[in-house]
Amino acid sequence: MIKDTIKHERIEVDTPCDIDFVKVECANDESLIIKSAYRPTNYDEPYAHSLFNIISKVCKTYKKSSIWITADFNLPDINWTSNTIQGHYYRKAINEAFLHIDRNLA
Numbered sequence: 001m002i003k004d005t006i007k008h009e010r011i012e013v014d015t016p017c018d019i020d021f022v023k024v025e026c027a028n029d030e031s032l033i034i035k036s037a038y039r040p041t042n043y044d045e046p047y048a049h050s051l052f053n054i055i056s057k058v059c060k061t062y063k064k065s066s067i068w069i070t071a072d073f074n075l076p077d078i079n080w081t082s083n084t085i086q087g088h089y090y091r092k093a094i095n096e097a098f099l100h101i102d103r104n105l106a
Contacts, residue, residue: 015054017047023065033062037071039098044090048097055101073098 002008002022011021011033019037026032035058037051059067077087077095085095 013054015050017051017054019054021058031065033065033067035069039073041074044094048094
């Protein structure tokens with residue numbers, strides 16, 4: 001999904017999660033890590049923790065890189081604009097885990 005003229009490499013990760021990482025070389029020897037993930041419906045805390053662990057590992061490995069996270073977390077209860085939980089389709093714990101993903105990556 002990246003043009004051949006853009007210097008990039010796929011970051012290989014060992015995880016059961018549906019996730020991909022690509023490192024893109026930018027100007028001034030800086031790099032950008034783009035993460036794309038998918039959380040299948042009805043997968044809860046164990047899957048979330050696996051997802052957070054692999055994202056955290058990549059963040060720690062590439063500390064000097066900017067990291068963009070794109071994902072389909074399948075969480076209709078979360079209003080991402082207001083950072084609030086507004087439904088009850090999934091248990092509160094799974095919604096909170098993803099709503100506060102920055103805390104779970106520490």
